[in-house]
Amino acid sequence: MxxxxxxxxxxxxxxxxxxxxxxxxxxxxxxxxxxxxxxxxxxxxxxxxxxxxxxxxxxxxxxxxxxxxxxxxxxxxxxxxxxxxxxxxxxxxxxxxxxxxxxxxxxxxxxxxxxxxxxxxxxxxxxxxxxxxxxxxxxxxxxxxxxxxxxxxxxxxxxxxxxxxxxxxxxxxxxxxxxxxxxxxxxxxxxxxxRQPAAFRIIAGHQITNGGLGLAGADEIVGAFFTYTHRVVVEALEKAGLTAGDLDWVVAQNANPAAWEVFARLLGVPESRVWLPSVARAGHVVSADTIINLQALVDSGRLRPGHRLALVAAGHGLNWQCAILQATEAVS
Amino acid sequence: MTGATMVTGADGYLGRRVVSTLLARTDDPLVLAVRAADDTELATKREWAATAFDAAPGRIRVVAADLRQPKPFVDVDPATVRRIVHTAAITRFNVDRDSARQVNLEGTAAVCDFAATCVNLDRYLVLSTLYVSGRHEGPVAEHRLDDRGFVNHYEWSKWAAEERVFGEYAHLPVSVLRLPTVIADDDSGRVTQYNAFHHTLRLFFYGLLGLVPGNPATPLSVTTAAFVSDAVAHLLDDRAPRGVFHVCADPDDTPALGAVIDAAFAVFESDDWFRRRRILRPIYCDEPAFDRLTSAARSMRQAVLSDVLGTVAPFGGQLYRPKTFQTDALRSAWPGCAAPKSIPLVTSTVSHLVRTRWGKTQQEAP
Missing domain, CATH: 3.40.47.10 (Thiolase/Chalcone synthase)
Incomplete structure (x- = not known):
């Protein structure tokens, strides 16, 4: 699973x-x-x-x-x-x-x-x-x-x-x-x-698949969002030896921003650290959102070397993934 | 028909059970006050009462009474009424303020006005709710409560009705029975009326909600309609003292929200269909997060979540305000009182809900 x-x-x-x-x-x-x-x-x-x-x-x-x-x-x-x-x-x-x-x-x-x-x-x-x-x-x-x-x-x-x-x-x-x-x-x-250093070092990551929700409808996808997304991030952080408090950014996919605000409270990170600025201009670009938002974070000038990020995405109600990254000197 | 007991809301969920209990335990004639828009609806309800209750001919009389009207009991001779049980109310947590005011507050005042004209009145029971305590936290005593604010209009309207009873109508032989959430007809867990408790569990079972509003340590008082009607029968007795009574389990026997959720999921997880879907237990969220979710759901008007949060959210605020309800007065007035054991009741109720898929299946699955 x-x-x-x-x-x-x-x-x-x-x-x-x-x-x-x-x-x-x-x-x-x-x-x-x-x-x-x-x-x-x-x-x-x-x-x-x-x-x-x-x-x-x-x-x-x-x-x-x-x-x-x-x-x-x-x-x-x-x-x-x-x-x-x-x-x-x-x-x-x-x-x-x-x-x-x-x-x-x-x-x-x-x-x-x-x-x-x-x-x-x-x-x-x-x-x-x-x-x-x-x-x-x-x-x-x-x-x-x-x-x-x-x-x-x-x-x-x-x-x-x-x-x-x-x-x-x-x-x-x-x-x-x-x-x-x-x-x-x-x-x-x-x-x-x-293998060679680049903008972000991969610290850890985690994925969950629940085939039991393989045919989930829209309401079930919404219903499973918080529990599974929370779990995948917490378990990814555990693998990284980190806690939510160690995260500087949660780079999210372009789903309803209010849901991410709620998620931030569940996870215990400030809402201001949940980053999905491209929702309005890009929409939910399927699997590409996290890259679009990560690039926007780099472009914003707010990212600093050493910052820790969680890239988080949910997929069709049965997949959840989280990658924990750390910005290197290359981002500056 | 002299020495009658009048039951308002007699065709409602609790009213029906109160009538049945009084028919079984007393010899009183009963006046069943029901809401009927016209003669045709009244005739229909009379036919229903004739078949629904096992009563001797002439023992029950059904009258129309719309509590939103200024004098709803014009068809009842006050001199014939010895006891009144006022069960009629709008009990939806999401009731709008004006409807709550009209029915729960002004309606109760109308019953009080009528009671004041009943020269032979011995006892008048007003069914209220534990949640007249509103935003109060900590122990709640069985007496008049001050205004600490409320999380919905239902609570406010019932508190305001109590205030009217305790103030303007204090001379009446009145008792106030404050009820917890009624989750089942009886200890078997059978459910014939669905409320926010059942709707919330339905969301969890079908994987439509991953959050629980509230603190897992908040006590959650639940009971059965059978226990309530039993309490009514006892406290309606002339020998029972008058006062305010919390018709619920003792504080020590009241489970925490977390225990209720755990008991519900233990039942869910015994269901093959549920288990195959690997739906996780919900996460407890703080009040701002729940408020934000509720607000966000409004932009998802086609979503099931939006519909159901509309009924659940108005009660969610209570689950952040831990309180316990003292039952000393109830125990004193009713020494043999045995409230349903809460967790077994939750288990039997949830089992019923799962077996019948919240009433969707005509017959319970094995």
């Missing part, structure tokens, strides 16, 4: 850096999306919850295009050197392939289902030596899951240096852009987990 990635003998130092993200091209306000049938809630309710706009891809833009755009930003900054593995995470399993279901049905050839976006990324960015791993059963926690996996891979593959972690999701045409009372955006995020 749960697994930690804390201070095991296998885990040497691992760092996170090279943050990047990309959003769907169309920035749409609540009223417009409501008029286009993308929302379940009333626009004023979502506005009261803190949402304002969300990002939707153009019809011809794919989830892979978003992944490529985010990765290109890392490439432009010179961050793709020495990448030995790519972890490509999607919340929607359908975004884990760029294959063509219609063609597969017509030809009865399943090869058409196995056009993998992570492999395309490898060749598009000339990452010839990198292996590709797909991660598609962790819903909105996939990016944090990829940090977990990257750190584990670095621990067991002694000659690997850097792992590119990418998450990308684009909702299918006609889909509702609201899940569990949150306004959803199409988007991607990427970062690099490395």
């Amino acid at each position: 749960s697994a930690g990635w804390g201070r095991s003998p296998l885990s040497g130092n691992a760092f996170v850096g090279c943050l990047a993200y990309a959003l769907g091209e169309r920035r749409i306000d609540l009223a417009t999306s409501a008029a286009n049938g993308r929302l379940r809630s009333e626009p004023r309710d979502l506005a009261e919850a803190g949402f304002a706009v969300h990002h939707v891809c153009n019809p011809t833009t794919s989830a892979y295009d978003l992944a490529r755009a985010a990765t290109a930003r890392i490439a432009a900054a010179g961050g793709l050197r020495d990448v030995d593995a790519i972890i490509y995470a999607t919340a929607l399993p359908t975004n884990g392939t760029v294959g063509d279901l219609d063609t597969a049905r017509r030809t009865r050839d399943i090869a058409h289902l196995m056009d993998f976006p992570g492999s395309r990324l490898q060749v598009d960015f000339d990452l010839d030596g990198a292996v590709v791993v797909g991660l598609n059963q962790q819903a909105c926690t996939g990016l944090l899951g990829s940090l977990h996996l990257a750190r584990a891979l670095l621990a067991i593959e002694s000659d690997w240096r850097r792992v590119l972690c990418v998450t990308a999701d684009r909702l299918p045409d006609g889909a509702m852009y609201e899940q569990a009372y949150n306004l959803i955006s199409d988007g991607a995020a990427a970062c690099v987990v490395s």
Whole structure:
């Protein structure tokens, strides 16, 4: 049910850096999306919850295009050197392939289902030596899951240096852009987990899966939020040998900010330390939120070397993940 | 019909049980005051009473009485009434102030006005609530209480009604019975009326709420309708002293909120469906956090959480204000009184709720 990635003998130092993200091209306000049938809630309710706009891809833009755009930003900054593995995470399993279901049905050839976006990324960015791993059963926690996996891979593959972690999701045409009372955006995020020092050192982390809630509805997802999110953070802190009082920041996903305020009180951290400034401008970008908000924290100038952060995400009512990071001198 | 006992709210949850108990334990004729909008509704309620109660012909009489009207008992000859049990009330914690004032405060005053005209009146029982104590903390005595503020309009209206009784109508032969939350019909745990207690547990069972408002150490007093009607029958007796009575378990037998939640989850966790879902026990949250959650839920109007918090939240404030209710007067007036054992009652009640899925299934699952 749960697994930690804390201070095991296998885990040497691992760092996170090279943050990047990309959003769907169309920035749409609540009223417009409501008029286009993308929302379940009333626009004023979502506005009261803190949402304002969300990002939707153009019809011809794919989830892979978003992944490529985010990765290109890392490439432009010179961050793709020495990448030995790519972890490509999607919340929607359908975004884990760029294959063509219609063609597969017509030809009865399943090869058409196995056009993998992570492999395309490898060749598009000339990452010839990198292996590709797909991660598609962790819903909105996939990016944090990829940090977990990257750190584990670095621990067991002694000659690997850097792992590119990418998450990308684009909702299918006609889909509702609201899940569990949150306004959803199409988007991607990427970062690099490395053996060499970077902006953040990974201290520990923790993940919980509860398959018993695998088919949870929106109300059950809301209902499980506090108990499981609290548990995953507390257990992650325990693995790190820390307490909530040691945290300088809780970098949250873009769910209802009021819920995070309540969560802060449960955890015992000041509400001002719960960081999710992009809710209004970005919406809930599936698994990319924590990277978007982490970048915003870096850009804010409020982060100091030595600060400890908890990156926290809940996914579809059955996954919860928390990564405990510490800012290094590189953030300054 | 002389020497009658009149029961207000006689078709309500507690009123029905009081009537049944009095029919079984006394030979008094009963006047059943019910709310009826017109003659058709009154006729329907008379038919209901004829079949609902095992009464000799002519022993019960059903009259229409709307407590929101200035003189609701025009169809009752006050000279024939010897005893009154006033059970009619709006008991929802989320009742609005005006409705609470009209029914619980002005309605009680109307019953008092009528009682004052009953020249043969021996005893007048007013059913109230332990939560007239409002924001009071610590031991609560069985006497008139001062205003410490209230967490909802229901509490305020019942306190204000008591004030009216103790002040303007102190000359009446009145006793006030303060009741805890009634969670079951009897010790079997059968539930036929659902309130905030049951709704809250339903949220927990279905995994719709992960927080508990309150302090786990706060005492939570619960009882059965059977115990309440038993108390009414005893305290209505001419030989019983008059006064204020807390109709509940002794402070030492009153469980803490945490024990109640634990007992409920122990039952939940014996259910295969619940266990498979791995729903965690809820976290206790402080009052500002609960208030924030309640406020945030208002922006989720389509969510179940929003609906149910609307009924739970008005009572949540009590769970942060620990208090115990003294029962010396009750014990003195009713020496053989045996309040239901709280935790076994919670267990049997929650078992009933789980078996019937909160009344959704017609037959209880094995």
